[in-house]
Amino acid sequence: MKNYSLIDSGNLKKLEKFGPYLISRPCAAAIWRPKLDIKIWEEADIVFIRDTKNKWVFKDKKRLDSWLVEIEDVKLKLKLTDFGHIGFFQEHVFLANKLSKIIGSKIFKDQNKKPNILNLFAYTGLMSLFALKNGAKVCHVDSSKPSILWAKENAKLNNFQNLEIRYILDDALKFVKREVKRGSKYDGIILDPPSFGRGAKGEVFKIETDLYLLLDLLKKLLANKYSFIIFSTHSPGFSKISIKNLFTDIFEKNKNLEIDELCLKAEKSYDLPSGYYAIWQNDDKKF
Ligand SMILES: C[S@@+](CC[C@H](N)C(=O)[O-])C[C@H]1O[C@@H](n2cnc3c(N)ncnc32)[C@H](O)[C@@H]1O
CATH class of the missing domain: 3.40.50.150 (Vaccinia Virus protein VP39)
Structure with a gap:
């Protein structure tokens, strides 16, 4: 399993793949426009929305709380936290x-x-x-x-x-x-x-x-x-x-x-x- 890739960034957001999941999150450093087509961003399995109320939104409403990835040969449990x-x-x-x-x-x-x-x-x-x-x-x-x-x-x-x-x-x-x-x-x-x-x-x-x-x-x-x-x-x-x-x-x-x-x-x-x-x-x- 490929465990991490940065897919795209822009419009103050980044699109990353962690294990099998494509995640879109806010990113203050991404002050340019995204390079890839919007359709790729729309494929995100999980989107973090920073609003008056922070929330994770799931594609097809398939909720996920935690999953495992392997970084080099070290295993990590990833979880979606309230702060994105x-x-x-x-x-x-x-x-x-x-x-x-x-x-x-x-x-x-x-x-x-x-x-x-x-x-x-x-x-x-x-x-x-x-x-x-x-x-x-x-x-x-x-x-x-x-x-x-x-x-x-x-x-x-x-x-x-x-x-x-x-x-x-x-x-x-x-x-x-x-x-x-x-x-x-x-x-x-x-x-x-x-x-x-x-x-x-x-x-x-x-x-x-x-x-x-x-x-x-x-x-x-x-x-x-x-x-x-x-x-x-x-x-x-x-x-x-x-x-x-x-x-x-x-x-x-x-x-x-x-x-x-x-x-x-x-x-x-x-x-x-x-x-x-x-x-x-x-x-x-x-x-
Ligand atoms: C995510 S890490 C590093 C933060 C990272 N540099 C960033 O900007 O997001 C922050 C960690 O430091 C811990 N932390 C924050 N203030 C601390 C303090 N005064 N003493 C010890 N740990 C602290 C937090 O609990 C958290 O686990």
């Missing part, structure tokens, strides 16, 4: 493969110990699953109980429930402050912060005011000379230059820093910009 999300961001697969490459590298293999990975704002756990599959132990942090339960379901689907993963239901910043006090160390830290989010007890996270502090604290949690950070964001206002300024301000210079735009490729339509990422590694060799 489905528990998976395709652009993160690129970063999941980067993560596999880093922790599967000789540098980590030669250390003869499991890499210790911290996954913040971990959502339904794609990056945690890729870390586990590569023999890491994972600390998975998210402030939403439904997201943590969903991530546990995904781990079980892959038979990973007995691997070394700790689920922490907490505010990311609060948890990181505690980890710094405890002197904890991680080989790799992954974070995909939202523009605005709330901690488990209603704490407010605003990317523009809290990201600097968060990254500055994360620096103290990095374990050794090969440790790394994988950062991604979909927040408006970020650019390659702003991320470069942020990382070169906080982290040691002359180390490996890769920054680029995330993008979803479409075979027959426009590529869709999908945020930015940065990978910083405390090593001067290329990943």
Whole structure:
């Protein structure tokens, strides 16, 4: 089964195929006109309508709540949520493969110990699953109980429930402050912060005011000379230059820093910009 393709985008919408289902959803980045014929859009099995009342509309009224897809060889359960999300961001697969490459590298293999990975704002756990599959132990942090339960379901689907993963239901910043006090160390830290989010007890996270502090604290949690950070964001206002300024301000210079735009490729339509990422590694060799 081909598990994901971006079919078309435009008119502030995107048309994607997840497993067997064709889904049309709002997409603020798609400011052009669709490339493909309207007839293709009309074939959508599921359409998310953002209105005074958000709703999913089903073709032929055949309702669907959840289904499975396989991303590389990792299984994920997708569900239709009230906000038009489905528990998976395709652009993160690129970063999941980067993560596999880093922790599967000789540098980590030669250390003869499991890499210790911290996954913040971990959502339904794609990056945690890729870390586990590569023999890491994972600390998975998210402030939403439904997201943590969903991530546990995904781990079980892959038979990973007995691997070394700790689920922490907490505010990311609060948890990181505690980890710094405890002197904890991680080989790799992954974070995909939202523009605005709330901690488990209603704490407010605003990317523009809290990201600097968060990254500055994360620096103290990095374990050794090969440790790394994988950062991604979909927040408006970020650019390659702003991320470069942020990382070169906080982290040691002359180390490996890769920054680029995330993008979803479409075979027959426009590529869709999908945020930015940065990978910083405390090593001067290329990943
Ligand atoms: C979907 S992910 C990443 C968001 C993505 N970058 C975007 O813009 O849509 C957001 C996750 O962060 C979690 N989250 C939001 N605020 C948080 C906080 N203060 N501490 C920990 N997790 C938080 C949410 O529960 C959710 O699972």
